Amino acid sequence: MAFQRRPGTRPPGRGPRRQYFRRRKVCKFCVEKIDHIDYKDVRLLGQFIQERGKILPLRLTGVCAPHQKHLARAIKKARNIAFLPFAAEF
Numbered sequence: 001m002a003f004q005r006r007p008g009t010r011p012p013g014r015g016p017r018r019q020y021f022r023r024r025k026v027c028k029f030c031v032e033k034i035d036h037i038d039y040k041d042v043r044l045l046g047q048f049i050q051e052r053g054k055i056l057p058l059r060l061t062g063v064c065a066p067h068q069k070h071l072a073r074a075i076k077k078a079r080n081i082a083f084l085p086f087a088a089e090f
């Protein structure tokens with residue numbers, strides 16, 4: 001019994017897998033050597049929040065996991081003190 005490929009798949013070892021090279025995201029806080037994420041820095045925290053008020057995930061922002069945890073904690077503190085909105089107004 002011969003091996004059959006599924007239609008639409010490419011044969012192994014033929015041609016490039018991707019036509020473009022996606023650049024790996026690097027953590028902004030690691031590059032700039034920011035140790036403490038301050039909850040009072042609204043301009044910095046605003047970069048990591050969607051228009052609707054949601055916190056962006058680390059796969060979109062490129063922030064490493066430890067800094068993402070500190071960032072989420074800082075955003076939640078800033079929301080409780082009313083530096084940042086919980087949700088956008090319609």
